Amino acid sequence: MTALIAALLFASFPIIPLVLVFVVLVFGIGVLLYSRAAARRTTTEQRPLPKPPTKPPSRSGALVESRPVEVPDSADTTDEAIVERESVAEQESVAAPTAEEVYERPRFRDRLARARATLAGAITGIRGRAGITDETWDDLEEALLRADVGVKVTDALLADLRARVKSKEITKPDELLTALQADMKSRLDGADRSLRLEEGPDGSPNVWLFVGVNGVGKTTTIGKVGAMQGRAGHKVLMAAGDTFRAAAAEQLETWAHRAGAEFVRGAEGGDPSSVIFDGVQAASARGCDLVLGDTAGRLHNKANLMEELKKVRRVASREPGRVTEVLLVIDATTGQNGLTQAREFAVATAVTGVVLTKLDGSAKGGIVFAIETELGIPVKLVGLGETIGDLVDFDPDEFVDALFG
Numbered sequence: 001m002t003a004l005i006a007a008l009l010f011a012s013f014p015i016i017p018l019v020l021v022f023v024v025l026v027f028g029i030g031v032l033l034y035s036r037a038a039a040r041r042t043t044t045e046q047r048p049l050p051k052p053p054t055k056p057p058s059r060s061g062a063l064v065e066s067r068p069v070e071v072p073d074s075a076d077t078t079d080e081a082i083v084e085r086e087s088v089a090e091q092e093s094v095a096a097p098t099a100e101e102v103y104e105r106p107r108f109r110d111r112l113a114r115a116r117a118t119l120a121g122a123i124t125g126i127r128g129r130a131g132i133t134d135e136t137w138d139d140l141e142e143a144l145l146r147a148d149v150g151v152k153v154t155d156a157l158l159a160d161l162r163a164r165v166k167s168k169e170i171t172k173p174d175e176l177l178t179a180l181q182a183d184m185k186s187r188l189d190g191a192d193r194s195l196r197l198e199e200g201p202d203g204s205p206n207v208w209l210f211v212g213v214n215g216v217g218k219t220t221t222i223g224k225v226g227a228m229q230g231r232a233g234h235k236v237l238m239a240a241g242d243t244f245r246a247a248a249a250e251q252l253e254t255w256a257h258r259a260g261a262e263f264v265r266g267a268e269g270g271d272p273s274s275v276i277f278d279g280v281q282a283a284s285a286r287g288c289d290l291v292l293g294d295t296a297g298r299l300h301n302k303a304n305l306m307e308e309l310k311k312v313r314r315v316a317s318r319e320p321g322r323v324t325e326v327l328l329v330i331d332a333t334t335g336q337n338g339l340t341q342a343r344e345f346a347v348a349t350a351v352t353g354v355v356l357t358k359l360d361g362s363a364k365g366g367i368v369f370a371i372e373t374e375l376g377i378p379v380k381l382v383g384l385g386e387t388i389g390d391l392v393d394f395d396p397d398e399f400v401d402a403l404f405g
């Protein structure tokens with residue numbers, strides 16, 4: 001009876017057996033795929049994980065962290081804004097050392113190859129002549145101007161040398177170059193290049209303010225100075241007073257963490273003076289002896305920026321704070337534009353010293369003479385590379401010797 005019913009069903013509905021066959025095939029394929037996937041998972045779990053790739057060390061031995069900078073669609077696309085973002089990307093890629101790492105101080109001669117090349121042609125030409133001729137003076141003048149020494153300093157140097165040649169004190173090309181080298185050193189001699197860190201009777205913190213236009217490496221310099229002073233045994237607090245530049249506080253906070261420093265920030269777009277004031281108060285409460293204050297480098301216009309910086313300096317000087325340094329950070333590759341910046345910031349903030357960054361790059365180096373001779377502001381620190389150990393005290397003798405090879 002059952003066979004008869006099945007035969008009738010197959011006869012009436014010939015598609016049913018095909019459906020049954022299809023279902024069986026699909027089920028079998030599913031079981032097979034599941035078995036293979038399970039086997040692969042088992043093999044992967046048993047296989048040892050590969051070691052993470054080792055990041056190459058930088059010149060100073062610190063590991064370099066690379067992190068892309070996100071630029072929103074609405075970001076400013078002006079040349080100044082692009083330079084600023086590129087500078088931030090470069091600065092944030094510089095890793096700071098751990099407390100145990102020791103850095104070898106870079107030599108000026110090793111890092112000033114490009115600056116030295118500016119004078120090399122003139123020096124070779126002068127030494128190749130039998131005596132001191134009109135071409136000698138033309139070569140010297142051109143070389144010094146190309147090295148960003150500036151017109152006033154160049155004229156003064158050459159006037160002294162001409163007088164000594166006229167009096168027969170100097171008669172040979174080699175003697176002329178030796179005298180020029182000595183004169184350049186003497187113009188940088190005698191300046192107080194120490195960073196003032198005073199001990200107050202009540203333990204009040206010193207305040208070092210860092211000023212300069214955006215993109216010169218100001219925030220990075222603060223991080224490097226903080227690490228340097230931390231290694232010297234000082235307890236440092238960094239105050240993010242540049243509230244107008246996007247990501248400035250985050251960048252400084254990263255440096256504070258790397259340098260083992262305390263950190264204070266305010267609301268984005270807030271009053272920079274209040275941030276510096278809060279930083280001084282926090283430093284006093286936490287037993288910090290040094291506050292490093294970041295400041296804005298660009299506002300609506302130059303007048304607004306300078307007025308804001310004057311206010312920041314006044315507030316930073318209130319008890320318990322004591323402003324002992326105002327350091328102007330200048331990108332050495334800007335050449336004589338750096339001299340203009342120094343004049344403007346010196347009037348607004350009573351600059352006590354200059355930090356020259358990127359001296360190892362395409363900078364000519366002569367801006368040092370213009371700043372010190374024309375403005376009387378000592379260069380205290382120079383950046384000879386991108387890593388944290390490449391910010392060093394400025395040594396004028398070593399600097400001039402490096403320029404002459």
